[in-house]
Each structure stands twice: as C-alpha cells, then as structure tokens.
Amino acid sequence: MAGQAEKVFVPTDTELLQAQSDLWRHTLCYLTPMALRQLATAGVFSATDAGTYRLNPLSYLLVDGVRIDGDASQTALVRAAASRYYVEAAMGLADWFRKDFDGAVPSPFEDVHGAAIFEESMVLLDPEMDQLLHDALAAHDHMGIGPVLRQCRELFDGLESLTDCGGGDGTTARSIVEAYPHITCTVLDLPKVMDKVLPAEEGAVKYVSGDLFHVVPPAQAVLLKLVLHFWSDEDCVKILAQCKKAVPPRDAGGKVIVIDIVLGSVSGPMLETQHLMDMVMLVVTRGRQRDEKDWSEIFVKAGFSGYKIVKKLGARAVIEVYP
Numbered sequence: 001m002a003g004q005a006e007k008v009f010v011p012t013d014t015e016l017l018q019a020q021s022d023l024w025r026h027t028l029c030y031l032t033p034m035a036l037r038q039l040a041t042a043g044v045f046s047a048t049d050a051g052t053y054r055l056n057p058l059s060y061l062l063v064d065g066v067r068i069d070g071d072a073s074q075t076a077l078v079r080a081a082a083s084r085y086y087v088e089a090a091m092g093l094a095d096w097f098r099k100d101f102d103g104a105v106p107s108p109f110e111d112v113h114g115a116a117i118f119e120e121s122m123v124l125l126d127p128e129m130d131q132l133l134h135d136a137l138a139a140h141d142h143m144g145i146g147p148v149l150r151q152c153r154e155l156f157d158g159l160e161s162l163t164d165c166g167g168g169d170g171t172t173a174r175s176i177v178e179a180y181p182h183i184t185c186t187v188l189d190l191p192k193v194m195d196k197v198l199p200a201e202e203g204a205v206k207y208v209s210g211d212l213f214h215v216v217p218p219a220q221a222v223l224l225k226l227v228l229h230f231w232s233d234e235d236c237v238k239i240l241a242q243c244k245k246a247v248p249p250r251d252a253g254g255k256v257i258v259i260d261i262v263l264g265s266v267s268g269p270m271l272e273t274q275h276l277m278d279m280v281m282l283v284v285t286r287g288r289q290r291d292e293k294d295w296s297e298i299f300v301k302a303g304f305s306g307y308k309i310v311k312k313l314g315a316r317a318v319i320e321v322y323p
C-alpha cells in the first residue's frame with residue numbers, strides 16, 4: 001500500500017542455497033551432453049554399482065536401428081534440434097520480436113537463414129541439413145502410433161474407413177490397417193511426398209496426392225496426427241473445415257481424430273517438455289502448441305459441434321472432434 005515500506009523478500013538459507021544450486025545447473029546445462037557422468041545424472045544413462053553405465057529407456061531411443069513398433073531411433077531428431085540451424089534461429093528470436101515485417105511474418109528460422117524447413121529453399125541452402133530435417137520428422141512422427149493403437153481401441157471400434165491427412169509415407173496408416181484389417185485407409189499428402197511413395201507402397205492402403213487445404217478424401221473418420229501444430233490458428237480452421245466436409249454427420253459415426261500436444265495436460269518435467277515443444281514451433285515454424293481452450297476455439301470456428309479428449313499419452317493427447 002502507498003506510504004508503507006514495501007516488504008522485502010528475504011529467502012531462508014535453505015531457499016537461498018537451493019536457488020544458487022539451481023541457477024548453476026540451469027546456466028551450465030550446455031555441458032550436460034559432454035560427459036557420461038553428467039548424462040547419467042541427467043537420466044540419459046543409468047550408472048551401475050560397478051562404475052559402468054548402461055542404456056535406459058531414454059538412451060535406448062538413441063540406438064541406431066532400434067525397433068519398437070518400427071524404426072524408433074530418435075538420433076536424427078536430436079541432431080536436427082541441436083544443430084546450429086536451430087540454435088542460431090533461437091538466438092535470433094529477440095531481434096525477430098522487434099522487427100516490423102511487411103506481409104506474411106516469417107518464422108525466426110526463415111528470418112535468420114532465409115530458408116524454411118521442409119521447403120525447396122532449405123534444399124538449396126543445405127541439402128544435407130534438409131535430409132536430416134526429413135529424417136528427424138520421420139523419427140518424430142513414427143514414434144507414437146503404437147501406444148494409440150494399444151490404448152485407444154475405442155477410437156477404431158466400428159470404424160470402416162479413415163483418411164490419414166498429412167499422413168507422410170503411410171507408416172501410421174499401415175500400422176492401423178495391420179491392427180484393424182477391416183478399416184479401409186487412405187493417406188493424403190503433398191505430391192512431393194507421394195511421388196516417393198508411389199507406386200511401390202500401393203497395397204492395403206490407398207495413397208492420394210493432394211493439398212489438405214483444398215480437398216480431403218472422404219471417410220468415416222479423418223486423422224490429423226502431428227499436423228496442426230505446424231500451422232497457425234487461421235490455417236488450422238481451414239484444414240479442419242476441409243476435414244469436416246470429408247466425414248459424415250456425428251450420428252453416422254463421423255469424426256476427426258487429432259493427435260497433438262494439449263498444453264497443460266501434464267505437470268512436472270513433462271509440462272516443461274510441452275512448453276519447450278511450443279517454443280521450438282515458434283522458432284522453426286509458423287505454428288504452435290495449444291492448450292485445451294485454444295483447441296476448443298479452433299474446433300468451434302471450423303464448425304464442429306463438440307470434442308472429447310479421449311486419452312493423454314505422454315506429452316501428447318488424442319482428441320475426437322465431432323461434426
């Protein structure tokens with residue numbers, strides 16, 4: 001209150017010592033990957049009583065060729081996200097915030113490097129990095145459908161057909177058909193992706209080359225797995241509106257299945273992961289991660305009548321959205 005001396009915050013000795021230790025840890029965390037002992041302390045490896053180190057579930061994901069529901073190695077993702085391209089783009093964030101852009105706002109990545117990830121400009125800038133980005137995307141995307149198939153059976157029960165929108169090389173669709181052979185699956189992706197898939201991969205899954213902003217092949221359900229976080233809210237509404245046109249009414253079993261992060265659905269270190277994933281979308285794309293309110297708003301704007309968070313799976317969630 002005005003006129004009264006402001007109460008000065010005085011931490012206890014315990015708080016002070018904890019704060020100092022935490023500050024050192026945050027400041028020096030760039031050294032963590034540089035020593036086995038540090039990696040073990042951070043939980044990347046497990047230390048044994050014999051003074052050796054062994055793999056744990058986290059480091060197992062860094063073993064080349066490791067297979068869990070298909071290729072599970074996340075090495076490419078780590079190498080891409082820790083590359084100088086990502087770090088320099090993140091360092092450019094402060095300048096990017098202060099700039100006035102004419103027209104479409106580029107991501108900090110585009111602003112710093114003059115190229116956008118997954119676009120032709122990246123191939124021209126650095127073909128090796130472009131390949132690493134694609135490998136990282138595949139590693140990121142391939143992990144995750146197994147738990148959905150095992151833990152969300154109700155999503156697929158009674159489902160006759162599904163379009164995997166932005167379904168990449170069809171890894172997810174093939175896993176769905178293998179687990180639920182009665183489902184007719186179609187994959188929609190850009191011509192440049194489909195050109196590499198077709199015709200070799202034609203089989204139980206149908207592949208369609210197209211643009212999800214224009215038309216989505218009709219099915220009882222449309223799947224958007226790790227697609228919407230790449231796009232702005234405005235673009236998400238456009239994509240979802242196309243998906244809505246592709247599915248029948250709710251009472252005929254029509255639905256859109258969204259698999260993405262719901263910010264705030266978890267706590268502790270996993271919440272920190274969600275927030276870092278939000279930051280990385282800000283740095284390298286024009287998209288973002290969303291909390292439940294954000295999701296709800298774009299579903300309403302796209303004309304859907306309701307939604308249900310079916311399951312939280314790690315940092316991500318599975319949402320059913322009803323026409």
Ligand SMILES: C[S@@+](CC[C@H](N)C(=O)[O-])C[C@H]1O[C@@H](n2cnc3c(N)ncnc32)[C@H](O)[C@@H]1O
Pocket residue numbers: 137141142165166167168169171172188189190193210211212213224225226227230
């Ligand atoms: C992050 S990946 C997700 C891949 C896949 N859903 C998965 O989880 O394995 C996004 C996908 O959307 C595709 N995509 C991007 N823009 C698209 C568009 N306009 N029309 C169709 N697909 C598009 C990309 O080629 C890419 O395969």
